[in-house]
Amino acid sequence: MATQRNPLVIGAGPAGLTAALDLVHRGVIPRVYESSDHVGGLARTPTAGQWRADPGGHRFFTQHEEILDVWKQLLPHDEWLAVPRRSAMLVDGHLVPYPLVGRELLTRLGFRSGIRGAGDLMWSRFRRGMRAVEKEQTFREWGIEEFGKHWYRMFFDGYVRKTWLSDPNNLSSDWANQRIRPIDWRRAGKRGDTDDDVFRYPRLGPGQLWDAAAATLADAGAPPSLNSPVVGLHHDGRQWTIELQNGETATGDAVFSSMPLQLLVHMLKPAPPKHIRAIAATLRHRSLITVAVALSEHRDIPFNWVYTPGADCRVGRVQNYLRWSPALAPEEFTGTYLGLEYFTVPHDDLWRADDQTLRAIVERDLQVLGAGNSSIEQLMIIRSQFAYPIYESGRERNVVRVRDYLRQNQPGLHPIGRNGMHRYDNQDHAMLSALRSVGRYFGENVDPWLVNTDPGYHETGLLRS
Ligand SMILES: Cc1cc2nc3c(=O)[nH]c(=O)nc-3n(C[C@H](O)[C@H](O)[C@H](O)COP(=O)(O)OP(=O)(O)OC[C@H]3O[C@@H](n4cnc5c(N)ncnc54)[C@H](O)[C@@H]3O)c2cc1C
Structure with a gap:
């Protein structure tokens, strides 16, 4: 039975590679098509000589044993680092540790700010307590309720505007509970490295794991085909045919697709009804430009990440790469290696800026951040077009309608992963979602769309052996 199966996988990011690994594990050889010249998708490790960069700062953590098992099988124990999580927010010239710690908020930013923040928070909590029914909230409403007006404005309003490129009044709060940790009132300012504060990290960046996955697939006779964008997808009632940009085609009994959901719908033949295409077209993304920049001067920054909500610089977040893994830089390097993250959309000036313009923006931001006097030894620009599915109001309903249409009409088509399901995975x-989709393909009663629907905060128990 298994030998009659010939599935096709679109995308060699974490979802596509995981689907392919599981198919191989179950005795089926898939064909994997990847549009770019690398595997790993958003979680790749771009390189320039001995310099490596992480496009997004990928902390490896999970609450799912089966995922942990995959990670452990792909990379040996000594290739994993245990990295203490240290983030801070740069506000009014102060580095405030994040997630926010109550005692720090009350003391670090001055007495008046502390009192005001605490007063606003109590008022917000009182109002929440008085609310009779739960209702859908915008991000701004959620933020004020969770942190009080003063601390919401100080830490989140500017940051969300800069990173989501949207008014917080127009953003839904669906993702916020999962991603933003509440104020910790129990802990003192200094953190101990409990399991909650430590994440795993491949020594050579996130792409090391996905390169290992691709090597495993190649050994099994299923190497991902790189530089192979899928541009068309056709179902003739019996089998699937995908069309590649170079004109080649491939046929199969099922398709696992991690390409952006709206593009998938747009490519499908026979074309879905007009209203489904219109709904899919509303699903949009934000893009990310990461500039990895090595500075000659050494700075001891005790954080892996610094969020920069201020309007005085354009950068939204700065990674301190050597706190992730020293192996991201050449061994002899003694300076500071940063990853400046710029959030953008494909039609704005930043996305369209050439390398020289971007370098000028980076140099200006480094001045604002106080690192302008150090010479730049190395600079690498990494563009990720489909970085973040945008959570606009109505997104959940729209995704469900597309999902239901595909389920009913194309059961052999399995959208998987972050962009494949338009979800902030x-x-x-x-x-x-890839494992569950493969399970479904084999007739198991599992639902990939139920993955990542837990509204609680995700990052507990980050480091589990
Ligand atoms: C800034 C940032 C920070 C992040 N931090 C973390 C973190 O700390 N921890 C964590 O676990 N995750 C993190 N993530 C999320 C993580 O990167 C994603 O969850 C993961 O990469 C999703 O995998 P995927 O395979 O679904 O999608 P992708 O990584 O997007 O891979 C999809 C692949 O499909 C290919 N593709 C698209 N269209 C086509 C086509 N038509 N034909 C062929 N191939 C195609 C793409 O080129 C890509 O390689 C972060 C993401 C970002 C942007």
């Missing part, structure tokens, strides 16, 4: 959820 981390790697583990993208992988899990």
Whole structure:
């Protein structure tokens, strides 16, 4: 039975590679098509000589044993680092540790700010307590309720505007509970490295894991085909045919697709009804430009990540790469290696800026951040077009309508992963949706769309052996 199966996988990011690995594990050889010249998708490790960069700062953590098992099988124990999580927000010239700690908020930003923040928070909590029914909230409403007006404005309003490129009044709060940790009132300012504060990280960046996955697939006779964008998808009632940009085609009994959901719908033949295409067209993404920049001067920054909500610089977040893994830089390097993250959309000036213009923006931001006097030894620009599915109001309903249409009309088509399901997945959820989809293909009673629907905060128990 298994030998009659010939599935096709679109995309060699975490979801596509995981689907392919599981298919191989079950005795089926898939064909994997990847549009770019690398595997790993958003979680790749771009390189320039001995320099490596992480496009997004990928913390590896999961609450799912089966994902942990995949990670452990792909990379040996000594290739994993245990990295203490240290983030901060740069506000009014102060580095405030994040997730926010109550005692720090009350003391670090001055007495008046502390009192005001605490007063606003109590008022918000009182109002929440008085609310009779739960209702859908915008991000701004959620933020004020969770942090009080003063601390919401100080830490989140500017940051969300800069990173989501949207007014917080127009953003839904669906993702916020999962991603933003509440204020910790129990802990003192200094953190101990409990399991909650430590994540795993491949020594050579996130792509090391996905390169290992691709090597495993190649050994099994299923190497991903790189530089192979899928541009068409046709179902003739019996089998699937995908069309590649170079004109080649491939046929199969099922398709696992991690390409953006709206593009998938747009490519399908026979074309879905007009209203489904219109709904799919509303699903949009934000893009990310990461500039990895090595500075000659050494700075001891005790954080892996610094969020920069201020309007005085354009960068939204800065990674301190050597706190992730020293192996991201050449061994002899003694300076500071940063990853400046710029959030953008494909039609704005930043996305269209050439390398020289971007370099000028980076140099200006480094001045604002106080690192302008150090010479730049190395600079690498990484563009990720489909970085973040945008959570606009109505997104959930629209995704469900597309999902239901595909389920009813194309049961052999399995959307998987972050963009494939238009959901704000981390790697583990993208992988899990792939595993569940393969399970469904084999007739198991599982639902990939139920992955990542837990509204609670995700990052507990990050480091589990
Ligand atoms: C800034 C940032 C920070 C992040 N931090 C973390 C973190 O700390 N921890 C964590 O676990 N996750 C993190 N993530 C999320 C993580 O990157 C994603 O969850 C993961 O990469 C999703 O995998 P995927 O395979 O679903 O999608 P992708 O990684 O997007 O891979 C999809 C692949 O499909 C290919 N493709 C698209 N269209 C086509 C086509 N038509 N034909 C062929 N191939 C195609 C793409 O080129 C890509 O390689 C972060 C993401 C970002 C942007």
